[in-house]
Amino acid sequence: MFQPTQFVPPSGASKVLSFTFMSLVIAFTGCDTKSDKARLTQGSHQVSSNASAKQTSLSEDELEGQIESFCGACHGMPRPSSFAKRQWKREIDQGYKLFFKSKRTDLRPPSPKQLVYDYYVERAPEELLIESSTTSDIPFSVGFDRQDIPVLVEGVSLSVSNLRWLTKSYDDAPVSANDGGMLVCDMKRGYVFRANGLRRSSRDLNTVELGLMARYRNVSFIDPTDLDQDGRLDYVIAELGDYLPDDHHRGKVIWLHEDTDGNWQSQTLLYKVGRVASVETADFDGDGAMDIVVAEFGWRETGSLIFLHHQVSDQGNLKFQREVIDERSGAIQVQKCDFNGDGKLDFVTVLSQEHELVVAYLNEGRGQFKPHLIWSAGYPSHGTNGIELVDFDEDGDLDVLCTNGDAFDDYLLKPYFSIQWLENQGSFPFVHHQIAKMQGVHRALPGDFDGDGDLDVVAVSLLPRRIDNKVDVPLDSVILLERDGETFKRHSLESGHMNHATLEVGDFDEDGDLDFATGEFWPDSTERTLSIWWNESEASISLPAKENP
Incomplete structure (x- = not known):
């Protein structure tokens, strides 16, 4: 406890x-x-034309x-x-x-x-020192065969913001043969696709079928769920409302579901808010109906953490009561869990912007949540941009895998961009461990890729096209961190292509080992939108156990 x-x-x-x-x-x-203590004297500097x-x-x-x-x-x-x-x-x-x-x-x-x-x-230093990453001289025991899938709309590739692999039931709604596949979200033009056919052991990507599910404006995230609890899979969409950051009120939360005739229907559940980055659905208040926690990222003057309490359904439409849990902007991601084992669902979020915090919101019942600090960077330029809840040390409690690599405000590489493990030792805050540095790291996911029984980490990076402190050292864009006891061996799988805003892990071809997928954010190439990295191992491998409340 x-x-x-x-x-x-x-x-x-x-x-x-x-x-x-x-x-x-x-x-x-x-x-x-x-550290050093000195006297600071200002007298020779001209403060302004009217300075004394x-x-x-x-x-x-x-x-x-x-x-x-x-x-x-x-x-x-x-x-x-x-x-x-x-x-x-x-x-x-x-x-x-x-x-x-x-x-x-x-x-x-x-x-x-x-x-x-x-x-x-x-x-301050004269320059920020960006070092080349140290890669293990020992080859990783597993090879990966990358295959690229172009997804073009009117000859232009997508700007992939989120990938979700459908493998199980979500909120008791089973994933049927028609549902299975990879969900692909487009941030530039708002498309939501489903790529079916990846499971086929032949790995013939010509068999992949792309189905357009919906088009909105600027989609950042999709959450598979059964929001109306009719036993059929549906989705909750996070809509930014604009491609570039701004303090507008065009953000939305949208429910995407199929009607009885198999046609996709949309209902806007929340609107006139700032940029919505992420959502998480669950019965948080224990009344038997599905609620939604909304990460309204916003920007400078907008943004908050919102709880949508499910009220009643009216002729097929769902109704929610909106409550603000936290008034601070910068919430990027939300993940549900039961941290203290009391049977009530809690959740964890990243508060970025100037805050740079990872916070657990423990459920006190009836839709009330109490914040507890998991970790604070302590300074505002950390660039935190994602989390993944996982029992990383396999000691029976949930830890946090965390990344900080955001360079989209000042266009700078930073010597402290990295992947961290926030270790749960039974109390707040958690214990911080840096496990690898990586420029522009944007997503990191755990998995036993080599079948040795412990959790490795795969990570991807995304950098803006403009970088003001470019370096001549090679920069990794996809790495695999192989766990070796208390340390990690770094293996570079790709370098020089820092174009991945999202990452997904799963046994896509159902051969018993873990593959992973990356998406292209900058829509420059017509040859590569979605990439599948097939695991060539013959070992039996599994994902870390995760709760599915």
Whole structure:
């Protein structure tokens, strides 16, 4: 059982002031503390054309206190090591600009601003050091045969935001032969496809049948479920409402289901909200009906964590009551679980933006949730962009596999982009372990790919087309981390193609081992939209056990 430490979120008023924002569905920037103690004197610097000639002197402790009070109202103390010297002026100017735009009166910014410039520039590195990843000299015991599937609409490939492999029942609705396959979501133009035929052992991709299920605007996520509990599989769609980040109210949550004649029908369950990044369906309040937790990512002034409480059905339409669980923006992903074994479903989310938190919301009954901090990066430029709940050390409780690799706000590679294991030791917060660095890492999933009985990790990366600190070292785009006791051997499966926003793992050809699939985000190629990486192992392999409430 847990011994939870209560984590109280700040008020929603603080969301406007931020050094970081996420785009794609995400983006960020950031800021660091310092070790040596020195006096900072400002007098020779010209603050403005009307600046006083009077010298201003502050101790480092005094200045740090001002910066921490100002920035700490919304996020952790920015770290000087987060950016190179030449990049800090932009970051500081942005912070001040957002503060004045917020019209907050409860904060006092450090003044003069030149002192803040000096503080960070003096402590920042000349450049961010990006090292080449160390790959194991010992070949991985399993080979992968990659096969590419082009999915073109009017001659243009999709911008794949989410892949879901249908393999089992969802909320007691079985996956039929007609349902089976890979769900493919398109963020650029809003298509939702289902690719059938991947299970065939011949691996002949000419047998793959692509069926268009629906078209919306900008789809970020799809959740298989049985929302109306009629015994037939249907889907809940997360709709961004726009391809680029903005503070609009065009986000939606949509129910996609088949009618009795087999035709696809849509009902909008939530609208006039910010960008919706993810959804999770379950009977959270225990009343026998399916509810929905919504990660409304938003952007700078929009976004929250929303609970849709299922009310009654009316002539085939579903009705939900909307409640805001957390007013902070930046929720990227939601995953359900029962953390404390009390029989009530909890959930975990990532709060990105300036927050950079992984938070568990424990179910207190009747649709009420209490937040508990699993982990905090402690600074706003971390770039957290995804989680996966899994018993990673196989000790009987759920841990968190977490990634931080988002470069879509400042277009920078970062030396701290990585894959982490947040270890559950029975209380909050969890214990942090970095298991591998990876530039632009966007998704990581566990699985026993080599059949040795422990969990390995496959991970993919996505980088913007523009990078302001390009390096001459090779960058991996697909890696496999082979578990070897307490360490991991890194195997590069692909490099130089950082174009994968999503990843899915499963035994696609039903030969007893784990394959995986990647999707292309930038729709540049007409030859490759969806890639299947067939596992050539002869071992019997399985996915980690997961709850299916």
